[in-house]
Amino acid sequence: MFSGLSAFPLTPMTETGIDEAAFTRLIERLAQAGVGSIGALGSTGSYAYLSRAERLRVAQLAVQHADGVPVIVGIGALRARDVLDLAQDAQTAGAHGVLLAPMSYQRLNDDEVFGLYEAVTRSLSVPLCIYDNPGTTHFEFxxxxxxxxxxxxxVASIKIPGVPADPVAAQARVMRLRALIPDHVTIGVSGDGFAALGLNAGCDAWYSVIGGLFPQLALGIFHAARAGKPQEATRLSDRLAPLWALFAQYGSLRVTATAAEICGLVGAPSLPLPLKSLEGAARQQIKAILDQLHL
Incomplete structure (x- = not known):
């Protein structure tokens, strides 16, 4: 479950609620593609914007429609009490694992973050993935x-942000972390533009945004890296460079939501206000890239 391609889908919604039919279609699409696991309620799933009841419902739908594919559910929240409640909800829904980012309004210190994970892991019956995402949490592990x-x-996995662009430095970064963790804990790369680098450097998993929408694209990169074909993995990733550039410019969530709307996979709008998908020239640019890639 914490190796392979873990695909993180959108949670399409309007201000009146979750679009359950569209979310179900996204989950079924991932299951049919043969991803290694499904990451519901990650950052791409807008977990921070949903109520506890909405998050429970999303977790239930993901498990029900994953056709046996393991489901990892995000449980991050500002307060430890709420994280513990969300962890219990995820387990009740049948999640196979949970994903925890140290969310904060007041900046957290190392001891506070450790205390959060210590409290949560004491209550779990399923494995946990550490979510290291300084771009949104503003906490650096x-x-x-x-x-x-x-x-x-x-604790079964660590979801790290992008690795260094130099392949030698990327491998050194992965090896440095691996030397400090137990053998059973896997390392998974995120930041889709760095995925090929991370996989070629020895990461066990790819926690993927683009995999949640276009799983076959992500699977091609993952399988090339796993087959010992680093140049092919790099070539396939470089083909998506225009998407990675837009991710960096606008944020992967906005770009992915816009692409999903253009492809008719979700309705528009699909993001929780005040977030909005892209319009105007940016939207046309995404459409041109999708046409170029025959998506």
């Missing part, structure tokens, strides 16, 4: 803190 948390029971 040190390798030493990763090593400390990775010793806790139920």
């Amino acid at each position: 040190s390798d030493a803190l990763h090593g400390r948390i990775a010793q806790l029971p139920k």
